[in-house]
Amino acid sequence: AQKITQTQPGMFVQEKEAVTLDCTYDTSDPSYGLFWYKQPSSGEMIFLIYQGSYDQQNATEGRYSLNFQKARKSANLVISASQLGDSAMYFCAMRESDYKLSFGAGTTVTVRA
Amino acid sequence: DAEITQSPRHKITETGRQVTLACHQTWNHNNMFWYRQDLGHGLRLIHYSYGVQDTNKGEVSDGYSVSRSNTEDLPLTLESAASSQTSVYFCASSESGDGGYEQYFGPGTRLTVT
Numbered sequence: 001a002q003k004i005t006q007t008q009p010g011m012f013v014q015e016k017e018a019v020t021l022d023c024t025y026d027t028s029d030p031s032y033g034l035f036w037y038k039q040p041s042s043g044e045m046i047f048l049i050y051q052g053s054y055d056q057q058n059a060t061e062g063r064y065s066l067n068f069q070k071a072r073k074s075a076n077l078v079i080s081a082s083q084l085g086d087s088a089m090y091f092c093a094m095r096e097s098d099y100k101l102s103f104g105a106g107t108t109v110t111v112r113a
Numbered sequence: 114d115a116e117i118t119q120s121p122r123h124k125i126t127e128t129g130r131q132v133t134l135a136c137h138q139t140w141n142h143n144n145m146f147w148y149r150q151d152l153g154h155g156l157r158l159i160h161y162s163y164g165v166q167d168t169n170k171g172e173v174s175d176g177y178s179v180s181r182s183n184t185e186d187l188p189l190t191l192e193s194a195a196s197s198q199t200s201v202y203f204c205a206s207s208e209s210g211d212g213g214y215e216q217y218f219g220p221g222t223r224l225t226v227t
Contacts (some may be wrong), residue, residue: 011162028220035215035216037218043201043220043221044220044221045205045218045221046214047216047217060196091155091156093156097159099144099159099163099170099207099214100146100161100207101146101156101158101216102158103148103155103156103157104155105153105154105155106155
């Protein structure tokens with residue numbers, strides 16, 4: 001069974017607007033963590049934000065916030081005030097207690113001027 | 114500054130040849146991982162290690178092997194390269210213990226098997 005599902009292969013967003021990237025996950029492990037990584041066209045994997053399964057508040061890092069809905073098993077990434085440099089592939093990933101990461105297929109974001 | 118490096122960055126090889134991709138980290142992390150990235154699949158785990166002399170198979174381990182003789186290095190070997198192993202390979206490392214320890218990724222190796 002797929003552990004991480006990203007249903008949006010590609011999205012377009014206007015510069016300065018917000019965009020939400022969907023991510024749902026499946027695990028029976030009570031202790032897990034959810035990550036978002038950005039992969040620009042240059043290919044490197046850049047860590048953006050982390051949410052632990054026991055964290056009570058949604059994580060935020062600058063223009064990135066994670067909308068964590070534990071009962072629905074969703075961990076959507078919100079990018080506010082989009083910039084041209086935000087154009088990239090975005091991956092949602094989950095780490096269970098064995099430290100391994102399971103990745104979704106990714107969502108390509110294109111920011112339009 | 115601590116870092117994780119991979120070499121070579123690009124490699125072209127022929128079917129049937131043995132190939133080794135190097136991964137070196139200076140974070141002093143116990144955990145190290147190898148992934149492959151293919152279009153439409155995200156990153157898939159090949160092998161991983163929790164420490165020296167420890168290695169484990171991931172979801173796509175057939176045709177690959179690793180060894181961990183020290184903390185810093187986890188080389189990935191393709192025993193007999195196949196065209197299906199043409200991919201981008203990422204090495205990563207992370208700390209152990211409780212907490213939001215992200216995995217730090219190397220820059221990737223683009224491997225083409227002809």
